[in-house]
Amino acid sequence: MTTEPDSHGSRPRWLVVVLYAIAMAWVEAAVVLYLRTLTNRLDPYQRGPLPLIDILTPAELIREVATMVMLATVGWLAGRTLRARLAYFLIAFGVWDIFYYVFLRPLTGWPRALLDWDVLFLVPLPWWGPVAAPMSIAALMILWGTLVTESERLGRLLGSNWKVWMMNVAGVILALYVFMADALRVVGQGAEAVRNVLPVQFNWPLFGIAWLLMAAPVIDLGRQILANRHRPLAEPQPI
DSSP states (O other), X not given: OBOOOOTTTHHHHHHHXXXXXXXXXXXXXXXXXXXXXXXXXXXXXXSSSSOOXXXXXXXXXXXXXXHHHXXXXXXXXXXXXXXXXXXHHHHHHHHHHHHHHHHHHHHHSOOSSTTOEEEEEOSSSOEEEETHHHHHHHHHHHHHHHHHHHHHHTTOOOOOOHHHHHHHHHHHHHHHHHHHHHHHHHGGGOHHHHHHOOOOOOOHHHHHHHHHHHTHHHHHHHHHHHHHTTSOOOOOOBO
């Protein structure tokens, strides 16, 4: 395959992916409204944020997997190359995540502020963090994905080296530790202690380092696009 300028196609596809993700965010927020109303958990910051209800637990787990499949599918359909498909998937994921919180506010009255705690995920341990933390990561996803689609629109073969991506991986691992730190502290006390843990302080300095490391590919790709924007296109190359 070759990379050729795509001066018209990428921007309409970007817009369609964003609109799709916004619509999915409303669906997600509505489903969470139903579940949290049913379980009396409109504010997730309480012990047992997701009570064990036999009929709901497997349905909820499969729904989360199905959501990822839907976001990956729209990314696959929008992109022409594997890299572009990943980019559109991350754009969809980031927009979906941000607008999920945007829509939850009028539907439930929560979150009241960007520093409100949310339980982000449950596998392998509960991930806890202020709403601002996952939203900031979602912003990085949107930025990197958009820069990739922009570089393809310009017909540029731009990318980061392995050192930049190792920084990104280190940032992801560090962020996961920050999100699960409170659960890790009580994991030796059993499943009930893990389920009932409530964090009281978020390690913003460590998360800030993690975020900067995760931002390395975004910064690197943005720098390359600015440096190459006015240079003549090279001959198409295989990718």
